[in-house]
Amino acid sequence: MSVATADTTSAADGPRGRKPRRTLSRRNIILYGTLFVVAVYYLLPLYVMVVTSLKGMPEIRLGHIFAPPVEITFQPWVKAWAEACTGLNCDGLSRGFWNSVRITVPSVILSIAIASVNGYALANWRFKGAEVFFTILIVGAFIPYQVMLYPIVIILREIGLYGTLTGLVLVHSIFGMPILTLLFRNYFASLPEELFKAARVDGAGFWGIYLRIMLPMSLPIFVVAVIIQITGIWNDFLFGVVYTKPDLYPMTVQLNNIVNSVQGVKEYNVNMAATLLTGLVPLLVYFVSGKLFVRGIAAGAVKG
Amino acid sequence: MRSQSERPNPLFRNLNAKIASIPMVLTALVVFVGGTAWTVLYSFTNSKLLPRWKFVGLDQYERLWSTPRWLVSIENLFIYGALSLVFSFVIGFLLAAMLDRKIRFEDTFRTIFLYPFALSFIVTGLVWQWLLNPDFGVQHVVRSLGWESFTFNPLYDRELVIYGILIAALWQGTGLIMCLMLAGLRSIDEDIWKAARVDGIPVWKTYLFIVIPMLRPVFVTTLVIIASAIVKVYDLVVAQTGGGPGHASEVPAKYVYDYMFLGQNLGQGFAASTMMLLSVVIVIVPWAYLEFGRRGRR
Amino acid sequence: MRYRSVTAMLAASAAALAFAGSAGATDLEVTHWWTSGGEAAAVAELAKAFDATGNHWVDGAIAGSGDTARPIMVSRITGGDPMGATQFNHGRQAEELVEAGLMRNLDAVAAKENWKGVINPPSLLEGCMLDGHVYCVPVNIHAWQWLWLSNKAFADAGVKVPTNWNEFVAAAPALEKAGITPLALGKQGWQEGGLFNNLLLAIGGKDLYLKVYQDKDAEAAGGAEMAKVFKAADDARKMAKNSNVQDWNQATNLVITGKAGGQSMGDWAQGEFQVAGQVAGKDYSCLVGLGMPNATITTGGDSFYFPKLADEAKSKAQEELASVMLSPKTQVAFNLKKGSMPVRGDVDLTTANDCMKKGLEVLKAGNVIKSTDELISPDTNTQFNDLMAEFFAKQDMSVEDAQKRFADIIGSAD
Numbered sequence A: 001m002s003v004a005t006a007d008t009t010s011a012a013d014g015p016r017g018r019k020p021r022r023t024l025s026r027r028n029i030i031l032y033g034t035l036f037v038v039a040v041y042y043l044l045p046l047y048v049m050v051v052t053s054l055k056g057m058p059e060i061r062l063g064h065i066f067a068p069p070v071e072i073t074f075q076p077w078v079k080a081w082a083e084a085c086t087g088l089n090c091d092g093l094s095r096g097f098w099n100s101v102r103i104t105v106p107s108v109i110l111s112i113a114i115a116s117v118n119g120y121a122l123a124n125w126r127f128k129g130a131e132v133f134f135t136i137l138i139v140g141a142f143i144p145y146q147v148m149l150y151p152i153v154i155i156l157r158e159i160g161l162y163g164t165l166t167g168l169v170l171v172h173s174i175f176g177m178p179i180l181t182l183l184f185r186n187y188f189a190s191l192p193e194e195l196f197k198a199a200r201v202d203g204a205g206f207w208g209i210y211l212r213i214m215l216p217m218s219l220p221i222f223v224v225a226v227i228i229q230i231t232g233i234w235n236d237f238l239f240g241v242v243y244t245k246p247d248l249y250p251m252t253v254q255l256n257n258i259v260n261s262v263q264g265v266k267e268y269n270v271n272m273a274a275t276l277l278t279g280l281v282p283l284l285v286y287f288v289s290g291k292l293f294v295r296g297i298a299a300g301a302v303k304g
Numbered sequence B: 001m002r003s004q005s006e007r008p009n010p011l012f013r014n015l016n017a018k019i020a021s022i023p024m025v026l027t028a029l030v031v032f033v034g035g036t037a038w039t040v041l042y043s044f045t046n047s048k049l050l051p052r053w054k055f056v057g058l059d060q061y062e063r064l065w066s067t068p069r070w071l072v073s074i075e076n077l078f079i080y081g082a083l084s085l086v087f088s089f090v091i092g093f094l095l096a097a098m099l100d101r102k103i104r105f106e107d108t109f110r111t112i113f114l115y116p117f118a119l120s121f122i123v124t125g126l127v128w129q130w131l132l133n134p135d136f137g138v139q140h141v142v143r144s145l146g147w148e149s150f151t152f153n154p155l156y157d158r159e160l161v162i163y164g165i166l167i168a169a170l171w172q173g174t175g176l177i178m179c180l181m182l183a184g185l186r187s188i189d190e191d192i193w194k195a196a197r198v199d200g201i202p203v204w205k206t207y208l209f210i211v212i213p214m215l216r217p218v219f220v221t222t223l224v225i226i227a228s229a230i231v232k233v234y235d236l237v238v239a240q241t242g243g244g245p246g247h248a249s250e251v252p253a254k255y256v257y258d259y260m261f262l263g264q265n266l267g268q269g270f271a272a273s274t275m276m277l278l279s280v281v282i283v284i285v286p287w288a289y290l291e292f293g294r295r296g297r298r
Numbered sequence C: 001m002r003y004r005s006v007t008a009m010l011a012a013s014a015a016a017l018a019f020a021g022s023a024g025a026t027d028l029e030v031t032h033w034w035t036s037g038g039e040a041a042a043v044a045e046l047a048k049a050f051d052a053t054g055n056h057w058v059d060g061a062i063a064g065s066g067d068t069a070r071p072i073m074v075s076r077i078t079g080g081d082p083m084g085a086t087q088f089n090h091g092r093q094a095e096e097l098v099e100a101g102l103m104r105n106l107d108a109v110a111a112k113e114n115w116k117g118v119i120n121p122p123s124l125l126e127g128c129m130l131d132g133h134v135y136c137v138p139v140n141i142h143a144w145q146w147l148w149l150s151n152k153a154f155a156d157a158g159v160k161v162p163t164n165w166n167e168f169v170a171a172a173p174a175l176e177k178a179g180i181t182p183l184a185l186g187k188q189g190w191q192e193g194g195l196f197n198n199l200l201l202a203i204g205g206k207d208l209y210l211k212v213y214q215d216k217d218a219e220a221a222g223g224a225e226m227a228k229v230f231k232a233a234d235d236a237r238k239m240a241k242n243s244n245v246q247d248w249n250q251a252t253n254l255v256i257t258g259k260a261g262g263q264s265m266g267d268w269a270q271g272e273f274q275v276a277g278q279v280a281g282k283d284y285s286c287l288v289g290l291g292m293p294n295a296t297i298t299t300g301g302d303s304f305y306f307p308k309l310a311d312e313a314k315s316k317a318q319e320e321l322a323s324v325m326l327s328p329k330t331q332v333a334f335n336l337k338k339g340s341m342p343v344r345g346d347v348d349l350t351t352a353n354d355c356m357k358k359g360l361e362v363l364k365a366g367n368v369i370k371s372t373d374e375l376i377s378p379d380t381n382t383q384f385n386d387l388m389a390e391f392f393a394k395q396d397m398s399v400e401d402a403q404k405r406f407a408d409i410i411g412s413a414d
Helices: A002-012 A026-053 A057-061 A075-083 A094-124 A130-140 A145-158 A165-190 A193-201 A206-217 A219-235 A238-242 A251-260 A268-303 B015-020 B022-042 B059-065 B068-099 B106-118 B121-131 B138-144 B161-186 B190-198 B203-214 B216-232 B235-240 B252-262 B266-293 C002-019 C037-051 C069-078 C095-099 C107-112 C123-127 C151-157 C165-177 C189-213 C224-239 C248-256 C267-275 C312-326 C328-338 C354-364 C378-393 C399-411
Strands: C027-032 C056-061 C085-089 C136-138 C146-150 C181-183 C260-264 C284-288 C302-305
Touching: A026 A268, A026 B068, A026 B106, A026 B121, A026 B161, A057 A268, A075 A268, A094 A130, A094 A165, A094 A206, A094 A219, A094 A251, A094 B015, A094 B022, A130 A165, A130 B022, A130 B266, A145 A165, A145 A238, A145 B022, A145 B252, A145 B266, A145 C069, A165 A219, A165 A238, A165 B022, A165 B161, A165 B216, A193 A206, A206 B015, A219 A268, A219 B106, A219 B161, A238 A251, A238 C069, A251 A268, A251 B121, A268 B106, A268 B121, A268 B161, B015 B022, B022 B266, B059 B068, B059 B266, B068 B106, B068 B161, B068 B216, B068 B252, B068 C378, B106 B161, B121 B161, B121 B235, B161 B216, B161 B235, B190 B203, B203 B216, B216 B252, B216 B266, B252 B266, B252 C069, B252 C378, C027 C037, C027 C069, C027 C312, C037 C056, C037 C312, C037 C328, C069 C085, C085 C312, C107 C312, C123 C136, C136 C312, C146 C151, C146 C165, C146 C248, C146 C267, C151 C165, C151 C260, C165 C181, C165 C189, C165 C224, C165 C260, C181 C224, C189 C224, C189 C260, C189 C378, C224 C378, C224 C399, C248 C260, C248 C267, C267 C354, C284 C354, C302 C312, C312 C328, C378 C399
Parallel strands: C027 C056, C027 C085, C181 C260
Antiparallel strands: C085 C302, C136 C302, C146 C260, C146 C284
């Protein structure tokens, strides 16, 4: 638990606030030292993935997973993107990329829209019985998805949405709802109550307060919600494959086929390249969201 | 909040809020209550591949509790769950607190800690299976550096395998916890810090006695996110160990899945998932009621 | 790249046929879990033959050895949006879908093309039948009962390559002394269960196998004959102690590289040796029936089922697909690529390699027996595999305990 000691020591001196002036203080050495060490642990697997994806198969069979590639090849990346076969279709991950986008964008927007309104209603406009439904929702977060496969098949069949994009978006919104609602509810509840009261006195209504007061103040939590949803939906395999047809299959189906092909030689380099390619979209979102996080601080400063 | 004079009929109080909550109510009732009731009902049948209404009483439950694999799964879930909960919280919070100290390169560090979350559990399991493989992973590397007796082989050791999974799970998931905590820390007023500083309260005390209590809602969210992920843990185990060696890393969700689809015994799978749900309900419902129901209308 | 050009060619030929104004190409979606190189090449043969009839094969491949794919297929069928045809293993996996009336019967095609006469062994067609109607098309036979040995490993250990299981066990100490893992075994229940059943058939014999799995005779399963099989499994457990792999092909790779002496795995393992450029007899040896007398093989494999569809043209295309899958030409082309054996006795596989020829001889001699997939339910099979996973992982689990639990499972089997 070196992390713990580092933090308490560092916390013991120097106030929180403006950028510290002494850059080489003991506090900073420990703080940055700790962060650096932790960062290495987090980066190690990525290093192995990248290095592996740039090696040829003969080099991989040698088994030195940490060794940098002797001869760099981009062939695995090309193969993963455009050539790897899923049964008879040999166009790699590219086949499902647009489907993944078509699934992810509406699902993320719809699920976050519903959940943020839910959370807002629960935090600020409590009505009788609301907590019952909310408790059910929270319990719902603990149900393994696999258990719900058949009931959902039946529900979708009955409302005529089985096998459609709309049906899948609905499923993603349903399963995203418990956690997201909780996220927003608790975030809104932690905002100063006076703001809400003041807006009420000014005569603002349900939607007015939501749009003009709550939304602008909740940038960081929206970022977290987007991170959770993009990652979850983009990486989803089970729902995408069970509730749609092959012409709507997301790219995780191809990823699964590349990674999980049990017969034949495992091409670790292609697996790793495919993995990294699939992860690029969520990663991109993380990079962009970093800026928004910083703006979240600004939003916090305004409210004071 | 709407005043009585404005809307005399109680049904129409907070009308907009009620309308806005329709999707939530429907989801809760139709999908979660409906689907769960359906599952529980069919756990009393001997349904195989397709749900069939053929009542067999508690047979599935008797079999479940006499199956060694199920018992091991439960035990593993407890060990894994307790450790995962504690470590996720502690590491997540410490990372967030460090990043919140106006450090340089915050973006870089945050992205580094968060990126594993972009990778699915399947991939996480695969990578860590590799890193922990004794023949070419960490053990192999340390040994080839000259330390011949070095042993680090968690995935093939029945006693240690669950920790091997924990390492991978923490790697994948702590980034998100950190982000949640960071979002919480960012929602705390700058003035509170200023006031604490003026009063001469040390930073660690400010965290412990002022900031952490204020973060309670965020902690609740985090707790639910971590706990629900623990109960549902499946893909990671499948990808990393396949439940092995033997049954040493089996988890309940995997038992459910395997018997539902691999063994084509829906009844058995439903019985196992009912047990999982039942324990969740026993823990969650009273707590949720206290947590979410106790505060009056604002 | 090769497959890609094949697909391109297929598309082109399909287009050409459509242009030629044939009855009109019907798209038929076919789901399966054949996704590795060799498997995909084999599927391409089926698709090529089907497209040649003027229809179009829409490929719906889902990887993951069937465990991933099957729930998806079942959901699709019960969700009321079925595919045109779908793979299952020989045996009882699709039993209930047939009983629920979701699958169409193929009686007309079967009668017209005399399936009863051509399918060998006949038990395969029986497995497709319910109440006298035919519901599936068997396409191949995969046998489990092989022992693959690394010639290099035995040379390194200074002992001669064994010719049966007992010699292999006897050679284990020498292998271990040379730092070689005697038996490569992926630590997954299905592989351990497969090994156990191979031992049961090789050491316990055909009668015991049937008593246990067909008659579900708990007494035989707990008896003295069976104890011998458990003793052999105990040997195997010790020999595989240091086999730190999970996937079967990683285990095969240990044999290929000479890090392990041998592996008991189905005939699909042969593809691995071929890909690695090894030659049967020179680099590796293969012992059918583990080299024991009266080698018998089980007739597991894959079948295709055809869900009931409302569309008239698609239903017709389904029949054409069923017929194409069994045609002698397709059978040869498909099975050579797949590394499996054809389901017809009247086709000639002269191009098969030495190991496969051994298997074909056993098949021709009629030394075949139903696989466990056909005899016991998937539920029982899962329980059995669970037990084996535990037995092989826990070196301290006694043989007697394991046998007692085995007898319990057989006693309550369905």
